[in-house]
Amino acid sequence: MTPPIDGSARKTLAVGLFFLLLAGIGWLVLRQSRNMYSGMSMPGDPGPFFLIGLCLWVLVIAGGLLFVLGLWGFREHGVTFTPTYRLVEIARAWTLSIAFVASLLLMPTAMRTLGTTFAVALFSMVWIYGLLTVVRGHALRHVVEALLFGAGAALFVNLIFVRLLTLPLPA
């Protein structure tokens, strides 16, 4: 039988584990909410946790099923280990994405301390320069471009969102 995810036993196994993990987290979080809940429920009402519980059970069953199918796939096609150098390559390929997320996570704090306009300018300038350099190598032109477009982005945000629409963005 072909593993259902992309025909790959590895991915099927991973998705199975992922679903089981989510169900586990969900169950823990749900238990906390159940403990907090003291209100009474209406007659006939299956309660505020009924459908969540049902969905988590579906998740457990599906996760278990995919896990088994993944293992099965391994048994049929044999286990192939990823060589270490491939893992290093994958990790390197992900660096930019991870750094991007990390810098975005700093944005709310930056917006509160520097003000939205400056935070946007900083973020855009650094990343535009970074991405240009990654593709074509360092050049003075890239610095100028980054400064220019970063300032442009900040100006746009300031003009439209801060001044015109007067959103309560941190100043």
Add this chain to the structure above:
Amino acid sequence: MLLSSFADVLIGFISSPMMLGLVALGTVLGLVLGAIPGISSTMALAILMPVTFTMEPGVAILFLIAVFMSSVYGGSISAILMKLPGTPASIFTQVDGYPMAQKGKAGHALNFALVASTVGGMVGLAMLVLLAPVLAGFATNFRSPEFAAVALFGIVMLSFASNGSTLVASVVGFIGVVLGMIGFDALTDAQRMTLNTPVLQSGLNLIPVIIGLFGLGEILQNLVGFGGTPKVRPQIGKVLLPLHELTSRWKVMLRGSVIGTFIGAIPAAGSAVAVSIAYAQERRLSKEPEKFGTGHPDGLVAPEAANSASVGGSLIPLIALGVPGDTITAVLMGALMVHGLTPGPLLFANNPTFVSWIYVSVFLALIFTLVLGLGMIRAAVLVTKIPPQLMYVFIAVFCVIGAFAIRNDMNDVYVMIAFGVVGFVFSRLSLPVTPLAFGLILGPILEENLRRSLMISRGSWSIFLERPISAVLIAICVVLISLPLLKWAWVRLRGGSEASTNKAT
């Protein structure tokens, strides 16, 4: 009588340059505001509402309807060009629209979207004018059991709406359902999965989730191995679409429009449900469902038509009953109330001309959106010319501001980033993302109405089968679920090859 008063008002409008100018202004503002990622139709309306305070009520409504209708299409522009759906109603626009733009058919995609939304809007309007009483009667048959059945129907349809294994898509949908329940319970006010923290108590708003999943998720994927081999930038391609491409899709547009109008007419179901069901339905009927999600025009046309048609639909309960169809019509109703015109059975019974006035406003807004929208396409597609290095950064900034702006809450920015990561992880695991958004929309509707139905019946589940509409919907669900199984069994019995049936389609 209705049509003649429609014509009278229309002639009155067209002969007044001031009115036409105002519609044009409203349309341009709606298009531009809607196209800026981070500004939803609701927000565009709320922002421009004070401008109308000093206007005559009728004029104000004309202006606001122009903003409303054009911002619906405006939202599709950012969905197609940047994969940033600005409103829940355009979540399915980007599924096929963005891949089209990436293939250098941005102009075509915008054309498809514009024409489909004009057609959808017109069908919705026609049904509003001709069938409002009938549809209102239909809508009042919808009580909690029917809402629950519609949501269930949507969830069943969802398994047809995405590529890959149906089973996996459904499970992802259930994850979305659970996510939709985070926050305060709408019926008992119980905290659910909040860990007693303010971020989770606010619940997951759809907009930060979808701009994270689609917009940021896309950037994160593109950044993997970025720079190794420079991506070929898409050509702009032809902007104008050959006419036969459009005319050959009239069936798709019509189906989308009818679905959009009907679902839009059900109070509280709203445009997001309408587009989801329209998309799923079209994919199910399509001869090439595997091409959906990779830039199939039908996958763009159906939800766009449904999106616009649902506007007409959502005005039906507003006009016939005085209850808003969804959040956007709620703002429109608010605007009416500012001018002392509270929608209700009386307002429209006493002012039949006012109803014609609204119809004509919608009509003119559609025409102006078509004309001005066509003019804007050429400028809009230039966005695809921007090099990816700049584009990714700009989109990320829009994601942050847009996530904040929807509720003016910084926590939503964290939610957006988290779902960007979720979108990334899902794509690494080859899991479909759209069912997650789908579950998030339908889950709360299903749960709330399911439980309320059971409260009414005192815990007896037969309530869902006792009422005709819900019974029919549930029967359709059962058939839809069992159809693949029956097919599979049939092929098995005839000794068909196992591989071809078991493989994920």
Add this chain to the structure above:
Amino acid sequence: MKRRHLLTSAFCLTAATALPFGSAMAEDAYPSEPIHITVVWPAGGGHDLVARLIGHELSSIMDTAVVVDNVTGAGGSTGMRHIVDAKPDGYTIGVMGLHAVSQSYMNTNAPKLDGLDPLVYVSDEPGALEISASTGIDTLEGYVEAMKKDPMALMNGNDPQGGNSFIFAEVIPEALGVEMMKLPYPGHAPTVTALLTEEVQTATLPIPPVLEHALAGTVNVLGVASENRHPKLPDVPTFKEQGYDIVVNDFVMMVAPKGIPADVRSKLEEGLLAAVNSEGFKAAADKNGMVLRPLGADDTAVELAKQEALVYPLLDKAGLVAPELKRD
């Protein structure tokens, strides 16, 4: 190209909304910046309407831009926290009602009422009992009789626990001596819809959301829970007139975060009172069925304390008060 498009229209928009682009530099004279009114419910609702109308008047009275921010989520608590956490400089104020009182006892993360500085009281929103005209019942007596005969016959639509129509649905049946079957709906608009589709037969909504339906005769209002009759429905008797001592109401008031300077507070109080008393606001409020009762800051604080004293026992009785927030 796109950018230029956006910019030109941005300028059009500015011209249209007439928002001051560069705000004045003078920091000393309040107000020198736009005033933000926080609304904890989505655009289009009752509070949003009040805020936008008052904001419109206030901007001409105070000669500054006034912006409405909808900070929604967590049953209104996110927005209330936004107000309490704002810098107390008079540039962030908010609209609140009964929900904030309930939430301050139900949710440990909701801000306490002592973090707020009441500015002005805008209006009363008296509770009422509405019944679908299709039931054929048009008097309170008829209702009580029907309910005593079969408590299950008439179902009531109301907010989830803690909302204003939930509170009304606690108070009214108890005074009438009937058992009420309460069906929760998330908000007033869905409740009205349920009343019109006859999923529920009665509702305990305040008057504004049902006013049009009451005037059209599709909904009968059996009684209003205030001292005086509702100005828009002069033919509907109060509960008191019918022999039941029921006075319960939601309210709309404007608040600021605790600790705003006294001079700014008095300027705001004065400006807001003028806005509430302006002809434009009064006319719009009247059309929408609001019962205006403009009060200054000190009287508003008294009203707030009164509401707190009324609501707490009700919540406590329904088992809704969080254990950490119990009062002795």
